[in-house]
Amino acid sequence: MSTLALSLPLHGRVTIMVLVMALVLVATGTAMRLRRAAFVPSLQPAPHVRQLWLPRESRRAQPKPPSTRLADFMSEKDIMDCTDQDRLASEEDATEERRRTLKAELLQLDKTLALIQRRRAAVVAEEDARRRAEIRASTPGAEGEVPEDFAFNYLFAATEGNVAALEDYLERDVVDIDKTKDWWGATALICAVMGGNIDAVRLLLDRGASMDLVNDSGSTAAILAARRGYDETLQLLADRGASLNIKDKWGDTALHEAARNGELDCLKVLIDKGTDANLTNFQGETAMDVASAMGHVLCETFLEPHTKSAEKHEFEDLPL
Numbered sequence: 665m666s667t668l669a670l671s672l673p674l675h676g677r678v679t680i681m682v683l684v685m686a687l688v689l690v691a692t693g694t695a696m697r698l699r700r701a702a703f704v705p706s707l708q709p710a711p712h713v714r715q716l717w718l719p720r721e722s723r724r725a726q727p728k729p730p731s732t733r734l735a736d737f738m739s740e741k742d743i744m745d746c747t748d749q750d751r752l753a754s755e756e757d758a759t760e761e762r763r764r765t766l767k768a769e770l771l772q773l774d775k776t777l778a779l780i781q782r783r784r785a786a787v788v789a790e791e792d793a794r795r796r797a798e799i800r801a802s803t804p805g806a807e808g809e810v811p812e813d814f815a816f817n818y819l820f821a822a823t824e825g826n827v828a829a830l831e832d833y834l835e836r837d838v839v840d841i842d843k844t845k846d847w848w849g850a851t852a853l854i855c856a857v858m859g860g861n862i863d864a865v866r867l868l869l870d871r872g873a874s875m876d877l878v879n880d881s882g883s884t885a886a887i888l889a890a891r892r893g894y895d896e897t898l899q900l901l902a903d904r905g906a907s908l909n910i911k912d913k914w915g916d917t918a919l920h921e922a923a924r925n926g927e928l929d930c931l932k933v934l935i936d937k938g939t940d941a942n943l944t945n946f947q948g949e950t951a952m953d954v955a956s957a958m959g960h961v962l963c964e965t966f967l968e969p970h971t972k973s974a975e976k977h978e979f980e981d982l983p984l
Contacts, residue, residue, distance in 0.1 A: 777959060781925075788892075818844060822852040822868070825861025834871055842874050849880040857885045862897050875906040882912035890918035895929035902937040915945030916954075923955035923963050931963055941970040 818839045821829035830852070833839050845851055853873040856864035865885075869875070878884050883891075886906045889898040898918070902908060908918050919939050922930035931951075935941065944950055952971040955963035 891921035919951040923951040926960040
């Protein structure tokens, strides 16, 4: 073989050497690949790296890795539904928060109204106590009584419900049953009503006391009886023919006063006697409106069938 190679010309020998070297390289590369695949599997490239070795056309044909985003598995409708649910949940939370806020405000308003009523009752009690103290201070007693004191003693007897003293003053004719008034313009009948003394009221009515006279606030005996919840006294005045629709300086009637103070029994007496439930005060409020504003639900419910609504009044005024 070597003799044959040496007998070849130079270019022939070069060609043979090149072929031999090429065969050696090919055999070496094949052996190395086989060895790597058999004994060193960890040296194999990762799938995503192996794809980079492929031609561009092959890389495009490879499937995409699975998505891990939730939105890729949801339809557009599902996404919109979730968005709507989130919005509704937010609106419900806001509504609940507003409801809690309104409830707290209503509770605070109830406390304020209760405080106003307590203060009002305290003012009324203080007024009564002051009136009685002033009358007592001007009363020297039966022995030292002088004509100038007759009026004070007479009104004091009416306030205290001293029927015997009232009869004595009226029998002696030393006072005028209607013209004798205290510093607030209250007659003996009004004093007796404010004192809650129905026997004194009955005596004064029997003696002809006027039921429709008013004090300096424009309040009649019926208005004061309704304000203080004296339903029996109010019934007596109504039976004797007292005017029940008279308004005071603020436009309030006896029905307004009873509604304001939650006096349901007085409301029943007034309605039974034909009091107009549609009369309004100077603020445009009916008795039912006043009861509603003060939170007297029973009074409001009782007055509702007897009160025409504002819409009904409006349509009644329209020409046919």
